[in-house]
Amino acid sequence: MFGGAAGFYFLTQRDRTPGAQAPFDPEKKTVVVLGSGWGATSLLSTLDTKDYNVVVISPKNYFLFTPLLPSVAVGTLNPRSIIQPTRYITRHKSRNVSVIEAEATDVDPTNKTVTFTDNSEIKGATSSTSIKYDYLVYAVGAEVQTFNIPGVKEHAVFMKELQDAERMQRGFMDCLETAAFPGQLPEEVDRLLHMVVVGGGPTGVELSGELHNFLEDDLKSWYPELAGKVKITLVEALPSVLPMFSKQLISYTESTFKESKIDILTKTMVKEVKERSVVLQMPDKSIKEVPCGLVVWAAGNKGRKITQDLMAKLPADQTNRRGITVDDSLRMKGAEDIFSIGDCTATSYAPTAQVASQQGAYLARVLHQLAKKDRLEKELKNLESLDVEGDQEKARVQKEIAVTRSKISKIQPKPFHYSHQGTLAYIGSEKAIADLPFMNGNIASGGVATFLFWRSAYLSTLFSLRNRTLVATDWLKVKLFGRDVSRE
Amino acid sequence: MFGGAAGFYFLTQRDRTPGAQAPFDPEKKTVVVLGSGWGATSLLSTLDTKDYNVVVISPKNYFLFTPLLPSVAVGTLNPRSIIQPTRYITRHKSRNVSVIEAEATDVDPTNKTVTFTDNSEIKGATSSTSIKYDYLVYAVGAEVQTFNIPGVKEHAVFMKELQDAERMQRGFMDCLETAAFPGQLPEEVDRLLHMVVVGGGPTGVELSGELHNFLEDDLKSWYPELAGKVKITLVEALPSVLPMFSKQLISYTESTFKESKIDILTKTMVKEVKERSVVLQMPDKSIKEVPCGLVVWAAGNKGRKITQDLMAKLPADQTNRRGITVDDSLRMKGAEDIFSIGDCTATSYAPTAQVASQQGAYLARVLHQLAKKDRLEKELKNLESLDVEGDQEKARVQKEIAVTRSKISKIQPKPFHYSHQGTLAYIGSEKAIADLPFMNGNIASGGVATFLFWRSAYLSTLFSLRNRTLVATDWLKVKLFGRDVSRE
Numbered sequence: 001m002f003g004g005a006a007g008f009y010f011l012t013q014r015d016r017t018p019g020a021q022a023p024f025d026p027e028k029k030t031v032v033v034l035g036s037g038w039g040a041t042s043l044l045s046t047l048d049t050k051d052y053n054v055v056v057i058s059p060k061n062y063f064l065f066t067p068l069l070p071s072v073a074v075g076t077l078n079p080r081s082i083i084q085p086t087r088y089i090t091r092h093k094s095r096n097v098s099v100i101e102a103e104a105t106d107v108d109p110t111n112k113t114v115t116f117t118d119n120s121e122i123k124g125a126t127s128s129t130s131i132k133y134d135y136l137v138y139a140v141g142a143e144v145q146t147f148n149i150p151g152v153k154e155h156a157v158f159m160k161e162l163q164d165a166e167r168m169q170r171g172f173m174d175c176l177e178t179a180a181f182p183g184q185l186p187e188e189v190d191r192l193l194h195m196v197v198v199g200g201g202p203t204g205v206e207l208s209g210e211l212h213n214f215l216e217d218d219l220k221s222w223y224p225e226l227a228g229k230v231k232i233t234l235v236e237a238l239p240s241v242l243p244m245f246s247k248q249l250i251s252y253t254e255s256t257f258k259e260s261k262i263d264i265l266t267k268t269m270v271k272e273v274k275e276r277s278v279v280l281q282m283p284d285k286s287i288k289e290v291p292c293g294l295v296v297w298a299a300g301n302k303g304r305k306i307t308q309d310l311m312a313k314l315p316a317d318q319t320n321r322r323g324i325t326v327d328d329s330l331r332m333k334g335a336e337d338i339f340s341i342g343d344c345t346a347t348s349y350a351p352t353a354q355v356a357s358q359q360g361a362y363l364a365r366v367l368h369q370l371a372k373k374d375r376l377e378k379e380l381k382n383l384e385s386l387d388v389e390g391d392q393e394k395a396r397v398q399k400e401i402a403v404t405r406s407k408i409s410k411i412q413p414k415p416f417h418y419s420h421q422g423t424l425a426y427i428g429s430e431k432a433i434a435d436l437p438f439m440n441g442n443i444a445s446g447g448v449a450t451f452l453f454w455r456s457a458y459l460s461t462l463f464s465l466r467n468r469t470l471v472a473t474d475w476l477k478v479k480l481f482g483r484d485v486s487r488e
Numbered sequence: 489m490f491g492g493a494a495g496f497y498f499l500t501q502r503d504r505t506p507g508a509q510a511p512f513d514p515e516k517k518t519v520v521v522l523g524s525g526w527g528a529t530s531l532l533s534t535l536d537t538k539d540y541n542v543v544v545i546s547p548k549n550y551f552l553f554t555p556l557l558p559s560v561a562v563g564t565l566n567p568r569s570i571i572q573p574t575r576y577i578t579r580h581k582s583r584n585v586s587v588i589e590a591e592a593t594d595v596d597p598t599n600k601t602v603t604f605t606d607n608s609e610i611k612g613a614t615s616s617t618s619i620k621y622d623y624l625v626y627a628v629g630a631e632v633q634t635f636n637i638p639g640v641k642e643h644a645v646f647m648k649e650l651q652d653a654e655r656m657q658r659g660f661m662d663c664l665e666t667a668a669f670p671g672q673l674p675e676e677v678d679r680l681l682h683m684v685v686v687g688g689g690p691t692g693v694e695l696s697g698e699l700h701n702f703l704e705d706d707l708k709s710w711y712p713e714l715a716g717k718v719k720i721t722l723v724e725a726l727p728s729v730l731p732m733f734s735k736q737l738i739s740y741t742e743s744t745f746k747e748s749k750i751d752i753l754t755k756t757m758v759k760e761v762k763e764r765s766v767v768l769q770m771p772d773k774s775i776k777e778v779p780c781g782l783v784v785w786a787a788g789n790k791g792r793k794i795t796q797d798l799m800a801k802l803p804a805d806q807t808n809r810r811g812i813t814v815d816d817s818l819r820m821k822g823a824e825d826i827f828s829i830g831d832c833t834a835t836s837y838a839p840t841a842q843v844a845s846q847q848g849a850y851l852a853r854v855l856h857q858l859a860k861k862d863r864l865e866k867e868l869k870n871l872e873s874l875d876v877e878g879d880q881e882k883a884r885v886q887k888e889i890a891v892t893r894s895k896i897s898k899i900q901p902k903p904f905h906y907s908h909q910g911t912l913a914y915i916g917s918e919k920a921i922a923d924l925p926f927m928n929g930n931i932a933s934g935g936v937a938t939f940l941f942w943r944s945a946y947l948s949t950l951f952s953l954r955n956r957t958l959v960a961t962d963w964l965k966v967k968l969f970g971r972d973v974s975r976e
Contacts, residue, residue, distance in 0.1 A: 012968040017709055061665055062974035078566055085973045087710040101665035101975065118669055120975070122662040122781065125676045126669060162976060174610040177549055177589035181606055181614060188613045221505055222575040293610065466969040473961060480500040481954040485573045486550035487589065487608070488650060 011465055018091040024053045025095070029374065031367060032114055032131060034104050035139035036060050036086045038353045039342030041463070042360030043137060044086070049095035051371035055131060057116050059103040061086055064162055065467065066353060070207040070426075072165040073296075074172070074214040075483035079162050081470035084463055107136065107310045109335040135337050135370070137363060138310075138324070142301035142343040142351065151273035156297035159203050166488075168296060172211075173487035175293035176219070179226055191291035193230045196278050198270055199298035200236030200243075202425045205253065207296060208234045209428025212260045216429075218482045233263040233290070235280065237299075240266055242433075244350065244423055245444075249433040252446040256427050270299075301351065307344050322346035328415030330363055339363055349418050358418055366413045373411045380404045424454050499953055506579040512541045513583070517862065519855060520602055520619060522592050523627035524548050524574045526841045527830030529951070530848030531625060532574070537583035539859030543619060545604050547591040549574055552650055553955065554841060558695040558914075560653040561784075562660070562702040563971035567650050569958035572951055595624065595798045597823040623825050623858070625851060626798075626812070630789035630831040630839065639761035644785035647691050654976075656784060660699075661975035663781035664707070667714055679779035681718045684766050686758050687786035688724030688731075690913045693741065695784060696722045697916020700748045704917075706970045721751040721778070723768065725787075728754055730921075732838065732911055733932075737921040740934040744915050758787075789839065795832050810834035816903030818851055827851055837906050846906055854901045861899045868892045912942050 029052055033040050036058035047054065065082040072079050090097035102116040105128075114136065118127040144160055146152040157171055158164040172195065178184070179192040195211060197204045211232050219227035234241065234257070240250050241264060257264055267283040277291045303311075303323050311318035317334030318325055323346035325333045330345075332338040341363055342356035349355040383401045388394055422436035432454035433446040445453075455475070517540055521528050524546035535542065553570040560567050578585035590604040593616075602624065606615040632648055634640040645659055646652040660683065666672070667680040683699060685692045699720050707715040722729065722745070728738050729752060745752055755771040765779045791799075791811050799806035805822030806813055811834035813821045818833075820826040829851055830844035837843040871889045876882055910924035920942035921934040933941075943963070 009968065016706075016968075016970040020712075060974075061661070062976075075568075078568065079976065080563075080566065080972050080974070083972070083974050083976070085710065087973065091710055098670070100668065100670060102669065118666055120662050120665065122659060122666050122680070124666045124669055124672050124680055126671045126673070127666075129669075129671050131670070171610060173549070174608050177608065178606055178610050178612045178615075180588065181590065181612055181617075182586070182588060182619070183614045183617050184612050185614070192610070192612055218504075222573065222579055469969070470965065473965070477958065477961070480497065480504075481957070482504040484568050484571070485575065486548075486568070486571050488550075488567065488571070 015088075015092075015465060021091070021096040022050075022094060023096055024098075028053050029134035029371070030055065030132065031135045031137060032057065032133035033137040033139065034058070034107075034114065035137075035141060035342070036063050037139065037141045037342060037356065038063075038066070039139035039141075039356035039360040039363075040137065041084075041086070041089065042357040043139070043341070043364050044089050044093075044097070044360075045463070046361045046364035047093075048364070048368050048371075049093040049097060051368060052135075053095070053098075054090075054093075055098045055100065055133075056086060056090065057100045057102055057104055057114065057131075058086065059101065059119060060161075061099065061101045063089075063463065065463075066160075067202070067206075068471070069159055069162070069165045070203060070210045072162070073159065073168040073207060074210045075169055075485075076210060076213075076478050077471060077474045079166060081467065081474050083162060084467055088464065088466075104140065104306055106306065107138070107338070109310070109313060109332075109338060112136070112337060133337070135339065135367065138307075138332065138338055138340040138344065139342045139356070139360070140304055140306060140344050142323075143304050144297065145300040145302040146297070147299075149270055149272060152270075152297055155273045155275055156198070156295040159207060159296055159298045160301075168207075168294075170487055171294050173485060176223055176226060176485075177487060179229075179293075180223065187291075189226070189229060190231070191276060192293040193226060194233065194290070194292040195230070195294050195296070196233050196235060196290065196292045197296045197298065198235045198278075199300065200234060200238065200241030200264070200266070201298065201300075202242065202244075202423075203298040204234055204236070204296075205241055206426045206428075207298065208232050208257065208262050209260075209426055209431075212262055212428045213430075214483055217478075218485060221482065222485050231263070232261075233265060233292075235265045235268050235270060235278075237269050238266065242425065245425070245433060245435050249435060249444050249446055253425075253427050253433060256429060256431055256446075260428055262428075273297075301343060303344060320346040329366055329413045330359060330416055339366070354421060355418055359416060362416045369411050369413055373408055376404055376408045376411075380408065424450075424457060426451065426454055503576075503580075503953060509579070509584040510538075510582060511584055512586075516541050517622035517859070518543065518620065519623045519625060520545065520621035521625040521627065522546070522595075522602065523625075523629060523830070524551050525627060525629045525830060525844065526551075526554070527627035527629075527844035527848040527851075528625065529572075529574070529577065530845040531627070531829070531852050532577050532581075532585070532848075533951070534849045534852035535581075536852070536856050536859075537581040537585060539856060540623075541583070542578075542581075542585045543588065543621075544574060544578065544585060545588045545590055545592055545602065545619075546574065547589065547607060548649075549587065549589045551577075551951065553951075554648075555690070555694075556959070557647055557650070557653045558691060558698045560650065561647065561656040561695060562698045563657055563973075564698060564701075564966050565959060565962045567654060569955065569962050571650060572955055576952065576954075592628065592794055595626070595794065595801075595826070597798070597801060597820075597826060600624070600825060621825070623827065623855065626795075626820065626826055626828040626832065627830045627844070627848070628792055628794060628832050630811075631792050632785065633788040633790040634785070635787075637758055637760060640758075640785055643761045643763055644686070644783040647695060647784055647786045648789075656695075656782075658975055659782050661973060664711055664714060664973075665975060667717075667781075668711065675779075677714070677717060678719070679764060680781040681714060682721065682778070682780040683718065683782050683784070684721050684723060684778065684780045685784045685786065686723045686766075687788065688722060688726065688729030688752070688754070689786065689788075690730065690732075690911075691786040692722055692724070692784075693729055694914045694916075695786065696720050696745065696750050697748075697914055697919075700750055700916045701918075702971055705966075706973060709970065710973050719751070720749075721753060721780075723753045723756050723758060723766075725757050726754065730913060733913070733921060733923050737923060737932050737934055741913075741915050741921060744917060744919055748917055750916075761785075789831060791832060808834040817854055817901045818847060818904055827854070842909060843906055847904060850904050857899050857901055861896055864892055864896045864899075868896065912938075912945060914939065914942055 031052045041063040062083040071077040106115040269281040272279040314334035324340045341359035343351040432451040519540045529551040550571040559565040594603040603618045757769040760767040802822035812828045829847035831839040920939040
């Protein structure tokens with residue numbers, strides 16, 4: 001036990017005191033990475049920085065473990081437990097990696113430059129500049145899709161960034177406190193305690209489940225007079241929630257939600273979000289205005305403006321409205337030196353963390369191969385320019401040229417292949433569901449055992465020992481002390 | 489060990505699942521408590537709710553452990569570790585306590601009413617109302633004193649509420665990232681990395697010390713190119729920092745800061761805070777404009793508007809510009825049914841957490857005595873109105889009346905007496921200083937042992953097992969993983 005603790009301590013200290021790094025090498029090519037999400041972070045973890053000078057540009061200086069956002073939104077997890085500063089990864093690389101907190105505003109595929117701006121509150125004398133790239137890894141992700149439905153931007157809370165989860169928590173506690181205000185009429189109390197979650201994907205389902213837990217575990221203790229009045233409604237435009245799961249797991253989720261008294265409205269569309277209500281178009285096309293305290297919007301993503309702009313510069317090759325078209329090795333069609341991964345691309349894969357993460361790791365290997373090819377091509381040039389004398393010597397060089405050429409021709413990246421590890425979702429009440437590929441079939445599982453599997457799966461895919469420890473500690477804290485009901 | 493863990497688990501579960509409470513009793517008097525700080529929280533912990541119907545009104549629904557704010561500002565502690573929802577205390581009382589999240593806007597001492605408003609983002613149909621009190625505990629604290637110095641409100645960060653500490657952390661990380669922006673000129677980098685702390689009291693000193701630790705422990709690992717350039721300046725108008733400490737501890741602090749390269753400027757006044765600089769009047773009266781990235785304002789407090797308004801209603805008795813004048817038993821002069829404690833009062837004591845906390849506990853005992861007096865007075869009235877026959881019976885009642893009168897006259901609250909437990913401050917580099925009263929003298933101590941004492945003293949004065957565990961866990965986390973450098 002003591003040995004274990006000492007080993008753990010050693011690992012943490014090694015992690016937090018990275019050593020000196022090699023400086024930028026003007027002989028090497030420059031890889032610019034746009035983004036710090038699943039794709040970019042996975043790439044950075046795998047990339048061999050001996051091959052390149054690497055520059056990361058992202059408006060966030062950290063990686064966010066998005067699947068756990070709903071847990072932050074109800075206070076099960078501390079916000080800082082699910083983020084990891086990008087420098088924690090880059091500082092452990094053999095060569096210095098430049099991390100720039102800025103928003104990329106323009107990519108010029110002809111001159112191979114990226115323009116970026118410091119959009120944060122505190123700006124310096126220099127707050128906008130451009131940089132040249134040899135290769136660009138374009139991994140900027142997507143932004144929230146509101147389908148131009150009126151009021152969504154103004155009145156709904158999103159569930160995409162860390163700030164969204166914190167806003168949701170504050171809003172929920174605010175609804176409770178406002179409902180507890182003396183003299184609030186019963187109808188108004190019911191309105192304030194009605195939470196509407198829009199979007200039946202994993203985020204919406206997990207958030208509904210977490211809200212239900214918060215109700216059962218904590219609100220009953222601290223707001224006994226209100227807890228029974230909280231109502232959760234999950235709205236989905238498609239005929240069922242969680243369309244990516246197998247039928248039996250969908251039914252399992254639906255029956256669990258029924259027990260938890262979470263209303264699921266499928267085939268229902270949101271027509272407008274108002275300050276105190278949401279306007280719904282029901283399956284029978286009738287229009288219904290439903291009073292509510294809070295609307296959470298988890299209904300999908302769309303491409304960012306910079307992505308649309310970049311695609312518009314390559315009109316012959318980039319025509320898919322869903323996002324960037326890439327080839328088998330994730331190269332952007334029409335721009336040889338740009339690779340694109342994750343939610344900003346339009347591929348046959350779902351826009352998930354799992355796909356982006358595998359693409360990032362794959363691309364790191366491709367870049368390693370390209371570096372090798374570059375080295376060989378330089379060698380070839382040297383050999384070809386050699387001015388040798390004597391037949392024997394000439395023959396030797398000719399042979400070497402042939403060998404190098406053959407080596408170069410053999411460097412052909414294998415096409416990217418996605419290996420599906422399964423789909424997991426937490427549905428509240430200490431239950432989770434999982435579709436896991438097995439042999440050529442599929443295992444569908446739901447319940448408490450799956451919940452424990454969900455937890456351990458998440459713990460192991462979290463990037464660092466630090467995050468793993470923090471999340472596990474948070475889970476233990478909630479078990480011991482419950483969630484915090486302060487409205488911060 | 490297993491038994492200890494089981495006992496700990498039992499305690500936590502008992503804390504988080506409070507039972508049913510007695511309802512409000514229309515026969516009892518109503519005590520309205522304004523505030524949820526040190527005074528109000530200490531009162532609520534001690535108050536016997538069998539005696540009264542209690543209503544708490546505060547714009548925060550939680551208690552904030554203010555002395556640890558500087559630790560939150562640099563990420564040593566998680567913000568939620570140092571707050572405790574007010575309901576965690578009130579739900580464990582024998583009678584229901586009504587907790588209202590609202591800002592009191594007016595006190596009417598003649599009609600004995602308080603008016604309050606829901607000032608939060610989400611408002612219900614009812615968001616402003618009044619309530620009648622029999623006794624009012626006025627514990628609204630103070631607000632930040634800017635001395636009307638231009639630019640303080642607009643450009644400086646305060647260090648009073650939880651949001652201030654979070655803003656400070658975001659601002660500091662923003663300065664670092666902006667300094668790291670490519671092409672930033674050396675002069676501008678130096679400006680961005682210059683942190684100015686105004687106010688040489690415990691808050692300013694502890695914040696400077698914590699900043700220095702952050703620099704040494706974390707920034708050197710993650711921003712090696714910038715860490716050496718960060719400069720901290722502490723500005724104080726008086727001739728020395730920490731005037732409440734003994735001379736030797738002041739020198740000890742000054743020499744520790746010198747080693748830590750924290751500049752102390754005493755006898756220096758801030759004349760203006762600008763977006764990118766602070767204008768100082770130096771001891772020789774010369775004016776100097778110093779470029780800086782961030783100004784933290786920890787220079788003192790002043791009365792809130794509601795306090796000034798209340799005092800203006802009692803012009804004969806309330807003339808002290810520093811705050812509310814109270815008598816020996818903390819009764820507001822000129823308003824028999826209002827008691828006032830903490831930073832909103834003007835007493836001979838310093839405006840500290842320790843004083844407010846002792847006043848709160850004292851006042852709870854006074855209120856208990858008053859309830860007893862009320863009961864006896866009711867009994868007396870009953871006895872006096874008895875229409876008895878027979879001399880013997882009449883004599884018995886007369887005797888009982890005399891006994892009751894004597895009992896009533898004996899209920900005289902002892903005047904409030906403050907018992908100073910000592911003064912502690914953390915000065916960074918794992919060092920703390922302490923002035924502790926001992927016999928009739930004083931022990932002054934500084935160093936690492938005092939730091940450990942500081943930590944354990946804080947852990948034991950924190951209110952709940954929950955907070956104690958959370959803070960201890962955070963300290964351990966920082967030891968293991970360091971502080972987080974994400975700019976959230």
